[in-house]
Amino acid sequence: MTDIPEDLSYTDQHEWVxxxxxxxxxxxxxYAVTQLGDVVYVELPEIGTALAAGDVIxxxxxxxxxxxxxxxxxxxxxxxNSELTDAPxxxxxxxxxxxxxxxxxxxxxxxxxxxxxxxxxxxx
Amino acid sequence: xxxxxxxxxxxxxxxxxxxxDEHVALGATMVPFAGWSMPVKYTxxxxxxxxxxxxxxxxxxxxxxxxxxxxxxxxxxxxxxxAGRLSALAPLQSKYTMILAEAGGIIDDLIVTAVPDxxxxxxxxxxxxxxxxxxxxxxxxxxxxxxxxxxVRDASDEYALIAxxxxxxxxxxEAMPALTVESGAPEFGDTKYYRNTLARFGDVPVRVARSGxxxxxxxxxxxxxxAAVELWRTLRATxxxxxxxxxxxxxxxxxxxxxxxxxxxxxxxxDVLPAQAGLGRVVAIDKDDFVGRDAVLAGxxxxxxxxxxxxxxxxxxxxxxxxxxxxxxRPVGExxxxxxxxxxxxxxxxxxxxxxxAEPGTVLAFDVRGTAIPATVTTLPFYRRPRA
Numbered sequence: 001m002t003d004i005p006e007d008l009s010y011t012d013q014h015e016w017v018x019x020x021x022x023x024x025x026x027x028x029x030x031y032a033v034t035q036l037g038d039v040v041y042v043e044l045p046e047i048g049t050a051l052a053a054g055d056v057i058x059x060x061x062x063x064x065x066x067x068x069x070x071x072x073x074x075x076x077x078x079x080x081n082s083e084l085t086d087a088p089x090x091x092x093x094x095x096x097x098x099x100x101x102x103x104x105x106x107x108x109x110x111x112x113x114x115x116x117x118x119x120x121x122x123x124x
Numbered sequence: 125x126x127x128x129x130x131x132x133x134x135x136x137x138x139x140x141x142x143x144x145d146e147h148v149a150l151g152a153t154m155v156p157f158a159g160w161s162m163p164v165k166y167t168x169x170x171x172x173x174x175x176x177x178x179x180x181x182x183x184x185x186x187x188x189x190x191x192x193x194x195x196x197x198x199x200x201x202x203x204x205x206x207a208g209r210l211s212a213l214a215p216l217q218s219k220y221t222m223i224l225a226e227a228g229g230i231i232d233d234l235i236v237t238a239v240p241d242x243x244x245x246x247x248x249x250x251x252x253x254x255x256x257x258x259x260x261x262x263x264x265x266x267x268x269x270x271x272x273x274x275x276v277r278d279a280s281d282e283y284a285l286i287a288x289x290x291x292x293x294x295x296x297x298e299a300m301p302a303l304t305v306e307s308g309a310p311e312f313g314d315t316k317y318y319r320n321t322l323a324r325f326g327d328v329p330v331r332v333a334r335s336g337x338x339x340x341x342x343x344x345x346x347x348x349x350x351a352a353v354e355l356w357r358t359l360r361a362t363x364x365x366x367x368x369x370x371x372x373x374x375x376x377x378x379x380x381x382x383x384x385x386x387x388x389x390x391x392x393x394x395d396v397l398p399a400q401a402g403l404g405r406v407v408a409i410d411k412d413d414f415v416g417r418d419a420v421l422a423g424x425x426x427x428x429x430x431x432x433x434x435x436x437x438x439x440x441x442x443x444x445x446x447x448x449x450x451x452x453x454r455p456v457g458e459x460x461x462x463x464x465x466x467x468x469x470x471x472x473x474x475x476x477x478x479x480x481x482a483e484p485g486t487v488l489a490f491d492v493r494g495t496a497i498p499a500t501v502t503t504l505p506f507y508r509r510p511r512a
Contacts (some may be wrong), residue, residue, distance in 0.1 A: 041439040059493075061441060061464070083140075
């Protein structure tokens with residue numbers, strides 16, 4: 001069974017969001033990691049980029065595929081996980097921890113899925 | 125062996141190899157491949173890739189097709205129907221060859237082995253899973269048109285094919301309990317590259333070929349389907365102390381790409397003549413007439429694209445379908461396979477490019493979704509294993 005932490009929100013693009021005040025930390029779910037295989041490159045957005053929900057903010061390359069990363073919420077890029085530049089495998093090893101991708105200055109949680117809703121999505 | 129499962133959700137049914145349940149029990153990620161449900165990885169494709177380069181990997185390649193050509197005139201038929209001179213094969217020798225269309229395009233690339241058989245001449249062909257039907261159909265048609273006594277038989281469902289690949293592959297086979305070389309046949313270690321030996325696993329005959337698709341030393345074991353599970357389990361248990369791990373299609377693909385080996389549907393197709401793919405040497409052009417000869421003699425059209433290797437720096441891979449650009453940004457070709465090489469640590473790709481820019485050392489670029497990543501034309505293979 002894939003790990004879906006109870007304290008996070010999710011998107012149908014298999015991203016997770018941790019909302020902490022006005023900061024939203026974004027990563028990809030363990031389910032997504034399993035589907036992708038070994039991550040070998042993560043393209044990160046520039047700090048300060050203003051985004052609408054659904055905008056492409058980066059790319060994840062695994063040995064087999066390329067996937068886009070989408071902004072789960074409207075906001076501005078506050079931090080990027082520059083550790084991923086040299087150690088993209090952190091996305092595989094700790095998708096909900098050191099494998100986080102960006103932090104957005106964002107408010108609200110419009111359109112996000114609850115853990116139960118996301119679990120239902122990946123069970124299909 | 126093809127156990128076709130019925131799907132009730134409208135998706136096409138996938139065939140299963142005799143080792144399907146083993147893969148599922150190991151937790152493999154199963155994917156559809158050429159009509160088969162196959163393990164793409166068991167744990168991590170990179171871990172499996174490195175295991176094959178450093179120790180050993182175990183692959184189920186039972187999806188591949190086995191076709192037997194027998195009869196008094198089988199050797200002459202193979203020379204007529206295929207691109208190589210198969211009549212020259214010594215017993216237990218294998219050859220990499222192709223089956224060409226009349227127009228010279230590649231129907232499939234094949235390995236053909238001369239099998240000792242008390243019943244008479246016997247050539248065993250291994251074809252790609254995706255090309256089983258077209259290869260069988262072309263051979264059957266050519267046998268009908270052939271003036272001689274030959275039989276073509278699709279034996280794919282009777283066999284499993286298991287590959288043991290890596291620098292420890294020989295140690296693993298030599299440590300195998302109940303896998304005994306037949307008297308008079310070469311020991312595993314004495315079996316040369318592209319030669320075979322005959323063994324028994326218990327009472328079951330196993331043909332062991334010193335060949336593979338990884339760029340490492342290794343063996344491919346052809347075994348009756350009913351003995352596949354026991355052989356697979358024994359190889360895993362015997363190999364584990366040597367560092368052997370089961371390896372999936374993802375690792376197989378990155379390994380063969382580093383080794384510069386073409387994959388049908390990527391580097392090879394009906395639209396490509398052998399010379400364009402760098403496989404001119406595989407065609408025995410001076411033998412008697414064979415299917416595709418006139419087209420091969422005429423050669424590709426002037427300016428027809430040719431296969432090259434491309435190496436880049438950084439971590440962004442060029443992938444199949446991406447454009448290749450020249451120094452001025454003009455499209456000059458297309459990538460057919462590409463990956464961030466796990467062994468070399470930089471991107472590698474195979475691509476068809478205009479012959480004008482195919483010289484090794486030419487600086488081109490991958491068009492990675494709008495970003496030009498400089499890449500240099502390189503001789504294949506990218507990776508060559510260290511010789512002992």
